[in-house]
Amino acid sequence: MDRTGIQLDIRDDIEQSALIEALTEILGPKGLLTAPEDCARYASDQSGLCGVTPLAVLRPAGTDEVAALLALCNERRIGVVPQGGRTGLSGGACSPQGTVVLSTERMSGVTEIDPDAMTLTAWAGTPLETVQEAARAEGLDYAVDIGARGSATIGGTIATNAGGIRVLQHGMTRANVLGLEAVLADGSVISRLGKTVKDNAGFDLKQVFIGSEGTLGVVTRAVLELRRQVVRTALALFALPDHAAALACLSAARQRFGARLSAFEGMWPDYWDFVCHETSLVAAPLEGRHGFYLLIEIEVDGQHGETELEDFFAELFEGGIVEDGVLAKSLGEMRALWQVREAVGQVDDDFGPHINFDIGVSPSALGLFCEAADVRLTEVPEAIGVLKVGHVGDGNVHLLVAHDGSNTAEARIEAAIYDLVREWGGAVTAEHGIGRIKGRWIGHSRSPAEVAMMQAMKSQLDPNGILNPGALFVETKP
Ligand SMILES: Cc1cc2nc3c(=O)[nH]c(=O)nc-3n(C[C@H](O)[C@H](O)[C@H](O)COP(=O)(O)OP(=O)(O)OC[C@H]3O[C@@H](n4cnc5c(N)ncnc54)[C@H](O)[C@@H]3O)c2cc1C
Structure with a gap:
């Protein structure tokens, strides 16, 4: 795909001034950006794909405004690109020519934490890190965690069904959302913000929106499931002969630590050599060359997390599964080990x-x-x-x-x-x-039957194709 600019042929003929007037009526001047120099920074996400400066940036302050905006855009066949923190890596938040951006940046904040139900309710534009911090203040935590936590929003993580390093333990975003509110293309609101854990009254409609990348509705609020906050973890880096040994190690770690195994991240030697030796991105925490590297993190209940990992290492070493290893003995050492894995976010210039x-x-x-x-x-x-x-x-x-x-x-x-x-x-x-x-x-x-079913859902929920045109379904245009 040409990464120099998206050129979708979407309603170049729209009467912009009439549109701006109607949008201002809904949003007021604070909620609308129209100057190209203001709108330009909303054109692209972190995928490397260059979007086109949107016609306008709509910054609604709540669900009613989102509903009114979508109804208007649907009536006038204006393509709408829902946008959160623009940290997406697939170009889903990049604006094609002739579209408006609907940014959730003014719909931000945690509205409720229920420690008994272990839930947190937040607006879609709330940064993931804000949600995590609010939960931790109550001794709880939100399990979804990704490197872009400071900017990525709850709405964006829901729309992309974000994964990250805790999937092993707590699943992807769809496993951590209890309730959802979304606005459909015609402005109707689907709101299910209760905290009902068991609800078999028909289809689980929230799952339709999770992972739909802004093509079926705009997520406005969500009820998130919280977990007990983990106070302490232990972390080790293991060097192994190959990936087969890593699988044996995974199986042994599951047996030994059960649900306390919180991260199991792998690095192949090509990556290790690049970040530790060929560039000066990070210092190598281990000497020598090995066929595979693993970061293993466990939750610690008592005081003996490091000993547990040491014993685990000794057992695997004896069995010939691991060749070398290093255990983090302080927070600083933990950070240094994680930096080797997270250096993937810094390789762009050198690679x-x-x-x-x-x-x-x-x-x-x-x-x-x-x-x-x-x-x-x-x-x-x-x-x-x-x-x-x-x-x-x-x-x-x-x-x-x-x-x-x-x-x-x-x-x-x-x-x-x-x-x-x-x-x-x-x-x-x-x-x-x-x-x-x-x-x-x-x-x-996906099979042709699966793609056809997705397209049928899109046609039913967004018959004019205004929601995120060109995303997920290449051929949709309003
Ligand atoms: C350093 C870095 C690390 C990352 N690590 C991970 C990782 O480990 N795992 C992972 O899964 N992803 C990762 N990502 C990708 C990215 O952070 C996620 O995709 C994130 O969920 C996007 O959130 P956002 O608010 O920035 O969404 P945006 O980029 O603004 O939008 C992403 C998509 O969601 C849609 N969207 C946004 N908000 C809404 C809404 N309210 N309603 C409907 N649709 C909406 C957009 O239209 C677009 O299609 C990483 C990105 C970076 C830059």
Whole structure:
């Protein structure tokens, strides 16, 4: 896909001044941005795809305003791009030509915490970190956690069904949302903000919106399930001969720590060498070269978390499963170990032009899939470097493939990897979403019948195709 600008042919003929007048009536001057210099920063997210400056940025302050705005845009067939913190990595929040952005930035704040029901209710525009901090002040926590927590919003994490490092323990966003309010394209409000844990009265409609990337409705509020706050964790880095040993280690860790196993993150040697040796991004916490590296985190109930991990290491070392390891003995050492894994967010300048794949396969097949990907990429001369890092327990690898920056290289590398994903029955996106970057590859993960069902739902809920045109479904235009 051309990353220099999205050019969708959407209603260039709209009468902008009449539209602006009608929008101002709903929002008041504080709620509307129309100057191109103000609107420009809402054009793109963090995917690298360049959006076009939106016609206007709508900043509603509540559900009623969202409903009135969507009803108006639906009547006039104006494409609306819902937007949270613009941290998305698939271009879902990038605005195509001739559309308006609906930003949730004024719909922010936690409205209730119920410690007995262990729930938190928040507006969609609330940053994830604000929710986590509010929960922690009550001795509770919200389990969804991602690197972009400071800017990513609750609405954005719901719309993308965000994953992150705690999926192993608590599942993806859809497993952590109890209630939801969303506005449909015609302005009708679907509101289910009760805290009912058991509710089998028909379809679970909130799940329709979770992961729908702003194409079926605008999420306005949510009731989130909280967990007991974990006061202490222990963390170790293990070096192993290969991914098969990592799987053996995962199985042993599940047996030993059960639900206390809170993170199990993997780094392949290509990634390790790049961030620790080829660049000065992080200092190598271990000497020597190994076939695989794991970060293992457990929740600690008493005082002996480090000893538990030491004993675990000793047992695996004896069994020939691990070759070396280091245990974090302080908060500073924990941060240093996590930095090795999180350095994936800083490789852009050193690695040069690259595609950041977000592939999901069965956890038991992840190592073999990655070996197959390495082989497949040797057949693509434009692929000049590979880094692999990911969530081992979830079967999710972030595969970064460097190339010469040409469109041909991108096309050939994408085809090679996504063909392989199809052959392995995997997912072309495990957690970042389809957005505007991967729309044409959805058929590599989903059957024609599944795609047809998704399209039928889209046509039913948004018959004029105004919600996030061009996202998820490549061909939709209002
Ligand atoms: C450093 C970094 C680390 C990241 N780590 C992870 C990770 O570990 N796991 C992971 O899953 N993702 C990760 N991401 C991706 C990103 O943070 C998530 O996709 C996040 O959920 C997006 O939230 P947002 O508020 O920024 O949404 P935006 O980027 O603004 O929007 C994302 C999508 O959601 C839609 N949307 C936003 N708000 C609403 C709403 N209220 N109603 C309906 N649709 C809406 C948009 O139209 C768009 O399609 C990371 C991103 C960065 C930059």
